[in-house]
Amino acid sequence: MMRIGISKDIHRLVKGRPLILGGVKIDHDLGLLGHSDADVVLHAVSEAIYGALALGDLGTHFSDKDPSNKNLNSEVIVKHAVKQMSELNYEVSNLDVQIVCESPKLAPYILKMRENIAKLIFTKIENISIKATTNEGLGPVGQNEAIEAVACVLLKEKN
Incomplete structure (x- = not known):
């Protein structure tokens, strides 16, 4: 059986924070504001996996109200989604x-982002x-106030 998931994430750009996308530090004078490291790419990837598995959204698993998630490395979130997927x-795919x-x-x-994500989700870079x-x-992204990511994932049953 195949399953498909899609997700979108957006965070505001601010001074004084690093810009991390796909687990890669990007050289930029602005970073993304968020409870975790605000990596919109890894957030969208994780939530797309959760969605494909009908396991809810990102906040279901990693609440922004939980102080233990403050400044959380988003790779932890991806690893959790991948563990759920594997189980x-x-x-x-x-x-x-x-x-x-x-x-x-x-x-x-x-x-570098592709390589990093391929390692995190145990698949080939291709x-x-x-x-x-x-x-x-146009809009907040167009006015350089935010960065957005959309992810679509296709999952397949393991052999």
Whole structure:
């Protein structure tokens, strides 16, 4: 059986925080505001996996009201989602991620993000697609006030 999940995450850009996307530190003067490290890519990936498995949303598993999740490395969240996936006898067939931001330009970081996510979800890099685009100046993302990520994952039963 195949299962599909989709998720979107958005966080506000602020001074004084690191910018981490796909588990990779990005050289930029602004970072994302959030209870955890605010990695919108890993949040969207994790929640897409939860969704594909009908296990709720990110907040169901990692509440922003829980002080133990303060500044949490989002790789912990992905590992939890992958553990749930494995326990239900599924694995990633492919993952497609779109990152929407006006700046910085992400092309130099895409390969590293793909490599990192492939390791985290135990799949080949060929199964991971990450694209970056802008919002053409529209809305909070277009005004460089936020970064957004959308993830779509296809899961398959393990052999």
